[in-house]
Amino acid sequence: MNGKTHMLFGSVASLYLLPKLGYEPVLTTTAAALIGSLIPDMDHPKAKINQKILPMKNKVGKILFYCGIGGFLLYRYGLENRLTFASAIILILIGLSQHRSFTHSILGIGSMAAIAFFVLKSTLPLQIILSFIIGLISHLIGDFMTVAGIELFYPFSNKKYRFVLTISSGNLAETFIGLFLIYLIINFYMQNGFSMNFFYSLLHMITH
Numbered sequence: 001m002n003g004k005t006h007m008l009f010g011s012v013a014s015l016y017l018l019p020k021l022g023y024e025p026v027l028t029t030t031a032a033a034l035i036g037s038l039i040p041d042m043d044h045p046k047a048k049i050n051q052k053i054l055p056m057k058n059k060v061g062k063i064l065f066y067c068g069i070g071g072f073l074l075y076r077y078g079l080e081n082r083l084t085f086a087s088a089i090i091l092i093l094i095g096l097s098q099h100r101s102f103t104h105s106i107l108g109i110g111s112m113a114a115i116a117f118f119v120l121k122s123t124l125p126l127q128i129i130l131s132f133i134i135g136l137i138s139h140l141i142g143d144f145m146t147v148a149g150i151e152l153f154y155p156f157s158n159k160k161y162r163f164v165l166t167i168s169s170g171n172l173a174e175t176f177i178g179l180f181l182i183y184l185i186i187n188f189y190m191q192n193g194f195s196m197n198f199f200y201s202l203l204h205m206i207t208h
């Protein structure tokens, strides 16, 4: 599943789930879901986001980059700033993770969600943390629907799990899923009578 479909899926999941948890979706909650939906693929040096930001676009470059930033944040801010502490730990985990293993497993998603929740719960509004976690989980579900599957129980088992119905990344089915997710976003705004400006800024965030 490509980055854009993951972002659309993460946004839709947070838009529809937050009201069920008693929170109103706003731009910051959607942004948090977008970040969460992209994080699991940052473990791959060839991922789109890494192609843009990594100075050395290979495995070693990826490890040095993420562990370097994580280490710097820990050294510079230590435990005093909870946001930088949580980011540092997550960045180091991304740096050390092999593609589609740790960041695509129940243990990886669970530990990133737990770090975000326990470290940030007194710093950020709960709906932002929940949206971030929804974004993370949506990524796992998205890749679970692909032919390649995911190592859900990594590091205890390398067996790949996938849904009975799967799609190949980047094929026509993925385009249709993307269009359906855009429809769900439009539908959400029509039903809730929110300003379309919000919707346009959301689409702009995803497509740029």
Ligand SMILES: [Zn+2]
Binding pocket: 040, 041, 104, 139, 143
């Ligand atoms: Zn992925």
